[in-house]
Amino acid sequence: xxxxxxxxxxxxxxxxxxxxxxxxxxxxxxxxxxxxxxxxxxxxxxxxxxxxxxxxxxxxxxxxxxxxxxxxxxxxxxxxxxxxxxxxxxxxxxxxxxxxxxxxxxxxxxxxxxxxxxxxxxxxxxxxxxxxxxxxxxxxxxxxxxxxxxxxxxxxxxxxxxxxxxxxxxxxxxxxxxxxxxxxxxxxxxxxxxxxxxxxxxxxxxxxxxxxxxxxxxxxxxxxxxxxxxxxxxxxxxxxxxxxxxxxxxxxxxxxxxxxxxxxxxxxxxxxxxxxxxxxxxxxxxxxxxxxxxxxxxxxxxxxxxxxxxxxxxxxxxxxxxxxxxxxxxxxxxxxxxxxxxxxxxxxxxxxxxxxxxxxxxxxxxxxxxxxxxxxxxxxxxxxxxxxxxxxxxxxxxxxxxxxxxxxxxxxxxxxxxxxxxxxxxxxxxxxxxxxxxxxxxxxxxxxxxxxxxxxxxxxxxxxxxxxxxxxxxxxxxxxxxxxxxx
Amino acid sequence: xxxxxxxxxxxxxxxxxxxxxxxxxxxxxxxxxxxxxxxxxxxxxxxxxxxxxxxxxxxxxxxxxxxxxxxxxxxxxxxxxxxxxxxxxxxxxxxxxxxxxxxxxxxxxxxxxxxxxxxxxxxxxxxxxxxxxxxxxxxxxxxxxxxxxxxxxxxxxxxxxxxxxxxxxxxxxxxxxxxxxxxxxxxxxxxxxxxxxxxxxxxxxxxxxxxxxxxxxxxxxxxxxxxxxxxxxxxxxxxxxxxxxxxxxxxxxxxxxxxxxxxxxxxxxxxxxxxxxxxxxxxxxxx
Numbered sequence: 001x002x003x004x005x006x007x008x009x010x011x012x013x014x015x016x017x018x019x020x021x022x023x024x025x026x027x028x029x030x031x032x033x034x035x036x037x038x039x040x041x042x043x044x045x046x047x048x049x050x051x052x053x054x055x056x057x058x059x060x061x062x063x064x065x066x067x068x069x070x071x072x073x074x075x076x077x078x079x080x081x082x083x084x085x086x087x088x089x090x091x092x093x094x095x096x097x098x099x100x101x102x103x104x105x106x107x108x109x110x111x112x113x114x115x116x117x118x119x120x121x122x123x124x125x126x127x128x129x130x131x132x133x134x135x136x137x138x139x140x141x142x143x144x145x146x147x148x149x150x151x152x153x154x155x156x157x158x159x160x161x162x163x164x165x166x167x168x169x170x171x172x173x174x175x176x177x178x179x180x181x182x183x184x185x186x187x188x189x190x191x192x193x194x195x196x197x198x199x200x201x202x203x204x205x206x207x208x209x210x211x212x213x214x215x216x217x218x219x220x221x222x223x224x225x226x227x228x229x230x231x232x233x234x235x236x237x238x239x240x241x242x243x244x245x246x247x248x249x250x251x252x253x254x255x256x257x258x259x260x261x262x263x264x265x266x267x268x269x270x271x272x273x274x275x276x277x278x279x280x281x282x283x284x285x286x287x288x289x290x291x292x293x294x295x296x297x298x299x300x301x302x303x304x305x306x307x308x309x310x311x312x313x314x315x316x317x318x319x320x321x322x323x324x325x326x327x328x329x330x331x332x333x334x335x336x337x338x339x340x341x342x343x344x345x346x347x348x349x350x351x352x353x354x355x356x357x358x359x360x361x362x363x364x365x366x367x368x369x370x371x372x373x374x375x376x377x378x379x380x381x382x383x384x385x386x387x388x389x390x391x392x393x394x395x396x397x398x399x400x401x402x403x404x405x406x407x408x409x410x411x412x413x414x415x416x417x418x419x420x421x422x423x424x425x426x427x428x429x430x431x432x433x434x435x436x437x438x439x440x441x442x443x444x445x446x447x448x449x450x451x452x453x454x455x456x457x458x459x460x461x462x463x464x465x466x467x468x469x470x471x472x473x474x475x476x477x478x479x480x481x482x483x484x485x486x487x
Numbered sequence: 488x489x490x491x492x493x494x495x496x497x498x499x500x501x502x503x504x505x506x507x508x509x510x511x512x513x514x515x516x517x518x519x520x521x522x523x524x525x526x527x528x529x530x531x532x533x534x535x536x537x538x539x540x541x542x543x544x545x546x547x548x549x550x551x552x553x554x555x556x557x558x559x560x561x562x563x564x565x566x567x568x569x570x571x572x573x574x575x576x577x578x579x580x581x582x583x584x585x586x587x588x589x590x591x592x593x594x595x596x597x598x599x600x601x602x603x604x605x606x607x608x609x610x611x612x613x614x615x616x617x618x619x620x621x622x623x624x625x626x627x628x629x630x631x632x633x634x635x636x637x638x639x640x641x642x643x644x645x646x647x648x649x650x651x652x653x654x655x656x657x658x659x660x661x662x663x664x665x666x667x668x669x670x671x672x673x674x675x676x677x678x679x680x681x682x683x684x685x686x687x688x689x690x691x692x693x694x695x696x697x698x699x700x701x702x703x704x705x706x707x708x709x710x711x712x713x714x715x716x717x718x719x720x721x722x723x724x725x726x727x728x729x730x731x732x733x734x735x736x737x738x739x740x741x742x743x744x745x746x747x748x749x750x751x752x753x754x755x756x757x758x759x760x761x762x763x764x765x766x767x768x769x770x771x772x773x774x
């Protein structure tokens with residue numbers, strides 16, 4: 001066992017309560033109106049009677065996520081125990097809401113937060129809601145792969161020194177590509193300076209159950225962590241958990257109030273029960289499961305590197321600083337040596353091989369391996385990559401592409417977002433301040449965020465990504481041919 | 488007590504015979520059963536689907552081997568993907584010109600069960616030309632350094648352990664390990680029931696993009712869904728009709744139950760509904 005549990009992780013209080021509720025054959029004169037599925041036959045046929053019968057409202061025996069005092073409270077305590085956290089909050093608005101709660105709970109309007117710029121859009125959205133001022137730290141770039149890393153300790157020290165009044169530091173653990181920062185050192189530095197450490201662990205649920213994996217936020221002593229249990233943990237899409245460390249012990253009630261600002265008052269019991277059951281499964285089986293996933297991933301990495309032309313990078317790229325550790329369950333594959341952009345490989349895999357991977361950017365594709373993978377599926381991915389090499393393999397694309405441009409921040413995201421703006425064609429925007437997001441989704445890391453100056457390099461990147469088939473999102477103009485800029 | 492085995496051909500249509508169960512086992516990949524029947528002899532069933540019966544297996548195995556061999560009489564190195572029952576092996580072993588036969592079967596239990604309960608079908612697993620490799624077929628074709636003249640894809644259905652043998656990546660990697668005049672024959676499912684027909688169409692769409700010559704041929708196999716069964720003839724150079732080596736094949740003097748040279752040619756004449764399914768139907772002017 002990775003951790004000694006204090007509670008009995010065999011228990012599933014929330015799931016048990018739902019089973020009990022079903023047995024009672026309660027007549028409902030409350031919402032939801034489909035009343036155990038009876039009111040919507042086609043939907044019930046599609047999703048199944050079983051699922052519909054527990055799509056119910058909060059009630060005494062099922063507790064209430066807004067104000068947990070019963071089975072949800074117990075289930076959250078079990079989750080905290082399973083993840084080695086001080087407390088756990090179930091989220092039903094996705095990890096986006098967990099990231100926003102972390103920022104809103106620790107940084108007030110006008111206060112500063114230190115973060116890398118290669119964060120998910122949800123983090124910058126949180127800055128618009130909180131009106132916090134970001135201090136962006138250069139994440140560092142791996143020159144060969146063109147990808148942003150996890151921030152060097154030197155750069156973080158500098159940011160802390162120059163902004164001693166900042167309230168918190170937000171870090172990715174791992175980044176989308178699987179890169180982990182030196183989390184322990186960051187926590188130490190931040191706590192010395194009186195700053196909270198917030199960790200976006202959307203892609204790191206499994207760190208809590210891997211014996212040899214990168215350190216998890218809670219183990220590193222971070223104050224808050226947002227974990228997407230649905231991403232690599234196996235719970236239903238949109239379910240997520242916000243973990244709190246002992247550093248937030250005094251602010252538990254406030255944290256609950258912050259979460260409730262945007263939390264739905266009708267949380268889905270399908271999502272909640274999936275968290276309860278997933279927590280039990282991971283607590284009891286997680287170590288074995290992720291050991292298997294790791295073996296699959298390491299096998300796939302080795303085989304991909306044997307195909308030639310593709311580079312599935314791994315721990316060899318570790319530099320003990322900005323690339324401090326690597327999540328080996330991520331199959332990040334550099335594609336440019338066969339003369340194809342990542343996004344092209346991503347499209348070919350989907351359209352011609354019926355293989356959907358997580359994302360493709362200009363130089364890389366990412367396949368995520370998790371709890372549900374099987375050898376047959378992995379062989380298909382390997383077979384397809386080798387066939388793509390056979391069919392398309394040509395000389396390396398010489399254009400070096402950086403996936404990351406350090407932005408020129410002119411004003412805070414909130415200031416720009418709420419400012420008076422106008423929409424103008426893309427090619428006339430150089431030198432103007434953008435008031436909206438532009439990103440390829442996935443991965444959803446903004447190329448431009450509100451408050452940043454639009455440069456020639458940024459426009460070049462957008463043009464190139466569009467030409468290679470990336471779908472641009474974030475801007476009001478769905479085709480991203482025009483952008484909103486400060487009037 | 489009377490026991491019946493039934494196989495659903497669609498959700499609402501099934502095929503059944505009266506059986507006595509001889510053996511049942513669960514391998515790492517599938518449920519495998521052997522039944523004794525009155526009219527069809529012994530029956531091999533995998534995951535509730537009939538794989539072969541002693542009565543009609545010759546039709547399938549002759550068609551999956553002789554059509555290809557009669558075109559490519561110089562084939563020396565042959566690869567069987569799947570085919571753990573050994574039926575295709577048995578037919579191939581009748582050709583003295585073949586120098587090596589490699590069989591890549593994912594499930595080691597299938598050849599064991601076949602040799603024990605279906606020895607008449609299972610071919611000679613001790614033949615010095617023969618090598619059995621227990622491995623994933625897709626992985627084998629992706630990684631092998633050996634080149635082949637003929638690949639026979641004797642798979643189960645496109646779900647379960649056989650799923651990756653109906654993919655573009657599989658056929659792409661097969662193309663890579665075939666010699667310049669190599670060819671491939673695969674079992675191509677039935678065009679009759681709608682859900683099976685969808686597999687025929689999608690597999691043909693994938694393979695015809697890879698092989699310059701891709702033609703379907705058919706046989707009547709009574710115990711398979713609808714009885715109307717297709718095979719694919721995928722080739723780099725040889726056309727199944729233009730390059731038929733009728734004289735050389737006749738000289739071998741093979742005694743066959745189903746296959747003959749006239750049937751070889753006739754089997755490539757497809758019904759209109761099949762031509763339409765694979766987009767090969769010529770437009771016919773209405774009177």
